Amino acid sequence: MGILLTIAHRLAILVYVAFALFPLYWLLKVSVTPNDLLYSEGVRMWPSHATLEHYRYVIENSAFPIFFRNSLIVAGSTALAVTLISSLSGYALSRFVFRGKYAVVALMLITQMFPLVMLVAPIFKMLSPLGLTNSLTGLIIVYTAFNVPFATFLMQSFFDGIPRDLEDAAMIDGASRFTAFRQIILPLTLPGIAATLGFVFTAAWSELLFALMLISGNDSATFPVGLLTFVSKFSVDFGQMMAAGVMALVPACLFFLLIQRYLVQGLTAGAVKG
Amino acid sequence: MASIEMRDIVKSYGDHPVLHGVDLSIADGEFIVLVGPSGCGKSTLLRMIAGLESISSGTMSIGGREVNDLKPKDRDIAMVFQSYALYPHMTVADNMSYSLRLRRSPKEKIAAAVAAASSKLGLDPYLDRRPKALSGGQRQRVAMGRAIVRQPKAFLFDEPLSNLDARLREQMRAEIKRMHAEFGATSVYVTHDQIEAMTLASRIVAMNAGEVQQIGAPLELYDRPANLFVAGFIGSPGMNMLEGTVISETGSSAVRLTNGTTISLGQRVDLAEGTSVTLGIRPEHVAIRPNGDGAAATVELVEPTGLGIILHLKVHGLPFKIFSSDRALLAPGAGLTVGFPPERLHLFGPDGRRIPLEARPGDAPSS
Numbered sequence: 001m002g003i004l005l006t007i008a009h010r011l012a013i014l015v016y017v018a019f020a021l022f023p024l025y026w027l028l029k030v031s032v033t034p035n036d037l038l039y040s041e042g043v044r045m046w047p048s049h050a051t052l053e054h055y056r057y058v059i060e061n062s063a064f065p066i067f068f069r070n071s072l073i074v075a076g077s078t079a080l081a082v083t084l085i086s087s088l089s090g091y092a093l094s095r096f097v098f099r100g101k102y103a104v105v106a107l108m109l110i111t112q113m114f115p116l117v118m119l120v121a122p123i124f125k126m127l128s129p130l131g132l133t134n135s136l137t138g139l140i141i142v143y144t145a146f147n148v149p150f151a152t153f154l155m156q157s158f159f160d161g162i163p164r165d166l167e168d169a170a171m172i173d174g175a176s177r178f179t180a181f182r183q184i185i186l187p188l189t190l191p192g193i194a195a196t197l198g199f200v201f202t203a204a205w206s207e208l209l210f211a212l213m214l215i216s217g218n219d220s221a222t223f224p225v226g227l228l229t230f231v232s233k234f235s236v237d238f239g240q241m242m243a244a245g246v247m248a249l250v251p252a253c254l255f256f257l258l259i260q261r262y263l264v265q266g267l268t269a270g271a272v273k274g
Numbered sequence: 275m276a277s278i279e280m281r282d283i284v285k286s287y288g289d290h291p292v293l294h295g296v297d298l299s300i301a302d303g304e305f306i307v308l309v310g311p312s313g314c315g316k317s318t319l320l321r322m323i324a325g326l327e328s329i330s331s332g333t334m335s336i337g338g339r340e341v342n343d344l345k346p347k348d349r350d351i352a353m354v355f356q357s358y359a360l361y362p363h364m365t366v367a368d369n370m371s372y373s374l375r376l377r378r379s380p381k382e383k384i385a386a387a388v389a390a391a392s393s394k395l396g397l398d399p400y401l402d403r404r405p406k407a408l409s410g411g412q413r414q415r416v417a418m419g420r421a422i423v424r425q426p427k428a429f430l431f432d433e434p435l436s437n438l439d440a441r442l443r444e445q446m447r448a449e450i451k452r453m454h455a456e457f458g459a460t461s462v463y464v465t466h467d468q469i470e471a472m473t474l475a476s477r478i479v480a481m482n483a484g485e486v487q488q489i490g491a492p493l494e495l496y497d498r499p500a501n502l503f504v505a506g507f508i509g510s511p512g513m514n515m516l517e518g519t520v521i522s523e524t525g526s527s528a529v530r531l532t533n534g535t536t537i538s539l540g541q542r543v544d545l546a547e548g549t550s551v552t553l554g555i556r557p558e559h560v561a562i563r564p565n566g567d568g569a570a571a572t573v574e575l576v577e578p579t580g581l582g583i584i585l586h587l588k589v590h591g592l593p594f595k596i597f598s599s600d601r602a603l604l605a606p607g608a609g610l611t612v613g614f615p616p617e618r619l620h621l622f623g624p625d626g627r628r629i630p631l632e633a634r635p636g637d638a639p640s641s
Contacts, residue, residue, distance in 0.1 A: 165355045179376070
């Protein structure tokens, strides 16, 4: 009975993983399928003849490297800015009692309630006279603003999990509150910081709506917008689009590889009594 | 080392007062134990000494210097927490040296201080380990070590032994006492364990509901509790408390209990007849009289402790405890006669305060 259950359990996980990963597999498959085989071979799990031609074309002849660079700048800066701000604000919410605290929390929650589409026009109106449309800086500011509330709550929950006694002890040992925060609390929040970085990075990396509305022209387009350039009036160049998509996955994958050690710690934190 | 002075220390959270004006002078080198039930304000008072809680009103000084507005880091005190509060990402050696490193002490001095503390506490084999890899007792030692490497003006302990098992607690208790004898450092120790209070303290401060109930040497609190609270809190098993009214007998006063039993005080007391009072007697002071006069009691429960036995009795319906080192096996249901030696009685007035009985040797004369 136990073994059967285990097998069923593993099988269910396997089915789920296959389901979740299949689109990625299809992305990869289409990206290496030559154009002439794309429609002629019917539905096949792997083309009879694979090619890296699409990749070569995308790297050499399209604006994709620029999109890629822009996306890296935007997502990386947003992730850093949001993590910096939210680790400070999350700490404040976790540790301090101050006037208006609940009003601030409520306001931050309210910002999360609007469909973003509603805000596109006003934000455009605000950024335009400041010269922040069609600029990566503008995008970074908008993304940071929208991600800070959630990241703050995320960081707060990590700080809540760290006993106050630790910073009390550090302050008695001779640290100022900020030193205690930097030397004692922050190192213990690394899993939370990693989770926040990862969450914000992927959110900014794949954001389309604002990037599309605030950016025109290839110079400051990010990669999700850039993907749309493979859609022309009469056809969609699926091979190149998928090749670009596969390449766009690389930084996100690398990033998570880098932080996964902390992420796993974060997911299991609190499971074991310190 | 330093003395600590508290003058009319008040703490309130909003409109809710938790400490109502505490006055306490702690001499240099004294070991003071703050004891009381949960929520009595003892931990809050300790945290106020540390600077972790603000002082609502009153003055606090350490070593003659007012510290009301001084940050914890500038008070030069060390604290051992109930949770130990070891830095999980640092090794034992780094935990112990953190305070010295913050002060940018010379490397050799830090190394020497850590080495001295660790050898004293038997931590040498563990210096490179993280706290996670240590047992509860070892973590406790690291927390102690972290405090002593600093040689601070005063040591604060916030229920440091509560998380240890009974045997380890006993061992660490003795060790703390030994360390205090050796260093002579001013120490303030918070506990709800009256055994810890009795064994460690030079003076005990018994607290309840945000007020100091009595300050004195351990045996003074034991022998002459100032009020019902202290009488009930200090001592285990706890003092028997019997309510009754003062009556006059030939030659002396007596107390008639609610069940009708009369207990002689062996002397006249200056109270009007009919005054309601509480009579206290410690379980170990109740006399068991094989066939003499006294009150008849029935045994309800027998608790052997090894050191002796605790008998739960009913005396004319009133619950009562006796501690005796005599192991005479008494089964539940058995009957015996108990006596109340007048020189062992404690008398508390209607306001709960102690009324001195002059016959008692060593009792302070009534003022």
